[in-house]
Amino acid sequence: MATPARTQPPWREPKSSVPPKLKVWNSLTRTKNDFIPIDPEGKKVTWYSCGPTVYDDAHLGHARNYVTIDVLRRIMASYFGFNITFVENITDVDDKIILRGRQQHLLAQFKEKNPSLTTEVVDTTTKAFDAYLQKNLPLLSPALKPENFNKESAEKYASVIAGKSLDGIGPSSDKEAKIKMHLKTAGSAATALLSPSKSTEVEVEEFYTGAEDVLLPYLDSLYGTSIDAADHSIFTKLTQKYEARFNEDMRNLNVLEPDIVTRVTEYGKQIVRFVDKIVKNNYGYKTSDGSIYFDIDAFEKIEGNHYARLEPWNRNDKDLQADGEGALIKKSSEKRGDSDFALWKSTKSGEPAWDSPWGPGRPGWHIECSAMASDVLGEQIDIHSGGIDLCFPHHDNELAQSEAYWSSKAGGHQWINYFLHMGHLSIYGSKMSKSLKNFTTIREALSRGDWTARSLRIIFLLGGWHDGVEITDNLRKTGSSFESYVTNFFYKVRDLEAHPNNKSSGAEDEKFRQAFEAAKQKLHTALADSFDTPTAMQAISGLITEYNSADKAAxxxxxxxxxxxxVTRIVRIFGLDGSADPNDDSIGWSGTDIPAGAKEFVYAVSRKRDEVRQHAIAGDLSDEVLTSIISKDKPAQQQDAAAVPYAEVLSTFQQNLKELAQKKAPAKEFLGLCDKLRDLDLWDLGIYLEDRENAPAMVRPVDAELRAAREQKEVIARQKREAKEKREREEAEKKAKLAEQAKISHKDMFRTAEYSAWDEDGLPTKDTKGEDVAKSKGKKLKKEWEKQKKLHEEYLKGVGGA
Structure with a gap:
């Protein structure tokens, strides 16, 4: 039995002659601590960050982790001035990768051998379907036929499908999410098996796509042990593909590259040496199958050593321990303690292997980071970061084995000084997970336009870095509002650069400077208080509010x-402006300026347009005024290729002005030409002229907000147009119907089967049964008769006139 958890050991604060610049929330102490680097001068910082396990595309949950770590890294480097060595690992061998790589290899072989869908292929897929149901959806009937799957699954798993727990009583959880995933997978396979035709190449590919997730585990169960363990390419083919895609995703999210990247497959010898030393320090032991386990009891017998320092309450959680050990490791009865974890796993058939003193094997999940981080950064590291789900068992196991590796017989070695753990991301309450297949990949989200690198980063900045972030409609609106607020501020300042006021400093300046200093202090205090980015973002928007409410003329x-x-420097430090240098004196972020090649011509045509509008509205657009306007700002004869479209807009506008002047056009035609320049000519080039009272038009790019506003305006205009057309159509139909009705004589209008006798004017006297028409009804018929008489007589008059 493992020794019970003891009192948490005291965290030893590093010593430095340099005063601390900030406090950070430290998972080791579960409180905020002064950040003091190991470096005596307080400048250099070593940082190890857990990177991706590369067997699938990264999703938005991963974006939360890596973007947020990037934000903290940028703040420490560019705001607080630390010189950071940032190391990130790539896990390119672990249980999931081995399983996925092997399964994909076997499926590729199966498809290559079976390019057409023979009876054997369908039979194999049916068996795979049956096996999948028996393992993952046990409430369904054994050997359930695909054609009955939808009906029976809807009955047996009705509560789960309805969003409730399996028993129908409580709310759904990850357990129910997995059931939904299995239902979706099985349903896809059932559809593939029931497809009527599977003869064409496209249909064959569609079949395999639908059946893939049931075929993968089934083929692995049949042929997995036949894989050549020495052929690592079976697995690296998968990992190299997804590492490249991960790096591309990170670049698209504007995440800085690590200074050093370590890969597990490149550290085999170092990991073996690391495990060997732990064994020699009497903290590890070998089992008969050639595996090496960490001895928690032996570790904690030494004073100062403690296991599960990050989450001591989870040290006996069997589910978390099993998840950490992985699905492919055989649980050995030779383990000395139930919580002891694998440092080195003996290789079984179908798994890659590396040589070791204990026989062929591969690293345990946790040992890889300890060995790589220690090899690159040494026996003590300033910062270790990762997602909150890595606290236990991964980081707690890392801590124990690394301290066992580095500690003397006295024990108590502090390997990591500060653990930073990023909070989870959830969307409308649902945590994303690869295992649940309920995620949106980064590349999907960006390509569909759901998010941009900036908008997603803003969402993360608006939440605490170690708190969970739930994306809701309100949060999306808040993020969008912040982005628009800052963008519009930059538009105004860029306009001021183009149309300077050149006012001298006065009382309004002093008032605004005070607000500016308060904003800087608020932001500094926030960032120094464990990277409080929500408050820092408030400081930025608050300063912009002060500017918007100021008397700008003063x-x-x-x-x-x-x-x-x-403001530009801070948003660049936060990574909101691509690769722009925070120390560059330019103003604004990308998307707030028009192309450099456009400026000469666009600002010239904007000035001409302003003058034309001003005089046209005032009613003094004389020939002399027009001649003066037209003669200004002629485009050069030659331009760079990129500038040609903008030069053509200027030339065309000048020519159109000349033509209107020659025909003495009224002022409204000149105003119409100005509107066309704004709404069509420049808009189509991605530039908008925002008209303002008593000020030149603001030149700005056409952005998503403007496009959305125009689209909304066009929708309203179309709805009004369609409503008008409908009214006109109905009115025309009503007139046509009335015209046809007018042709009927009032004396004939009631001569129908409904009545059997009429007077000399054609008014009914008896109904179809020969009974007298009631007086009340007779009065009503008389009114209708008089109305028709008038209508018919007008018709006859019109016909006679024609």
Whole structure:
């Protein structure tokens, strides 16, 4: 039995002659601690971050982790000035990778041998379908036929499908999410098996796509042990593909590259040496199958050594321990303690292997990070980061084995000084997981336009880095509002650069400077308080609010530019402006300026347009005024290729002005030409002129907000147009119907089967049964008769006139 958990050991704060710059939430102490680097001068920081396990595309949950770590890294480097060595690992061999790589290899072989869907293929897939149901959906009947799957699954798993727990009483959980995943997988396979035709190449591929997730485990159960363990390419083919895709995703999310990347497959010898030393330090032991386990009891017998320091309450959680050990490791009865974990796993058939003193094997999940981090960064590291789900068992096991490796006989070695764990991401309450297959990949989200690198990062900045973030409609709106708020601020300042005020400093400047200093102090305090980015974002938006409410006519340009450069620097530190340098003095982030080649011509045509509008509205657009306007800002004869479209807009506008001037066009035609320049000519080039009262038009790019506003305006206009057309159509139909009705004589209108006698004017006197028409009904018929008489007589008059 393992020794019971003891009192948490005291965290030893590093010593430094340099005063701390910030506090960080430290998972080791579960509180905020002064951040003091190991470096005596307080400048250099070593940082190891757990990277991806590369067997599938990264999803938005991964984006939460890596983007948030990137934010903290940027703040520490660019705001607090630390010189960081950032190391990230690539897990390119573990249980999931081995299983996935082997399964994909076997499926590829199966498809290659069976390019057409023979009876044997269908039979194999049917058996795979049956095996999948028996393992994952036990409530269904054995040997359930595909054609009956939808009906029976809807009955047996009705509560899960309805969003409840399996027993129909409580709310759903990860257990029910897995059932839904299995139902979806089995349903896809059933559809493939029931497809009527499977003869064409496309149909064959569709069949395999639908049946893939039931074929993978089934083929593995049949042929998995036949894989050549020495052929590592079976597995690296998978990992190299997804490592490349992960790196591409990170670049698209504007995540800085690591300074050093380590891969498990490149550290086989170092990992063996690391495990060997732990064994020699009497903290590890070998079992008869050639596996090496960490001896928790032996470790904790040494004073100062403690297991499960990050999450001591989970040290006996069997499910978490099993998840950490992996599905492919045989649980050995020779383990000395139930919680002892594998440092080195003896290889079974169908698994890759490396040589070791204990026989062919492969690293345990946790040992890889300990060995790689220690090899690159040494016996003590400032920061270790990762997702919150890695606390136990992964990081707790890392801590124990690394401290066992580095500690003396006295024990108590502190390997990591600060653990930073990023909170989970959930969307409307649902945590994303590869194992649940309920995730949206990063590349899907970006390609569909659900998110941009900036909008997603803003969402993460608006939440605490170690807290969970749930994406809701309100949060999305808040993020979108922040982005628009900052963008519009940059538009205004860029416009000020183009149309300077050149005011001298005065009382309004002093008021705004005070707000500016308060914003800087608020942001600094927030970032120094464990990277409180939500408060930092409030400081930025608060300063912009102060600017928007200020008397801009009394503000000097320089104080506005100074504030805008500060906002620009901070958003760049946060990674919201691509690869832009935070120390560059330029103002704004990408998307707030028009192309450089466009500026000469666009600003010229905007000035001409402003003058034309001003005089047209005032009613003094004389020939002399037009001649003066047209003669200004002629485009050069030659331009760079990129500038040609903008030069053509200027030339065309000048020519159109000349033509209107020659025909003495009214002012409204000149205003119409100005609207066309704004709404069509420049809009189509991605530039918009925003008209303002008593000020030149603001030149700005056409952004998503403008496009959405125009689309909404066009939708409203179309709805109004369609409503008008409908009214006109109904009115025309009503008139046509009335015209046809007018042709009927009032004396004949009631001569129908409904009545049997009429007076000389054609009014009914008896109904179809020969009974007198009631007086009340007779009065009503008389009114209708008089109305028709008038209508018919008008018709006859019109016909006679024609």
């Amino acid at each position: 503000l000097s340009d320089e104080v506005v530019f100074e504030a805008a450069r500060w």
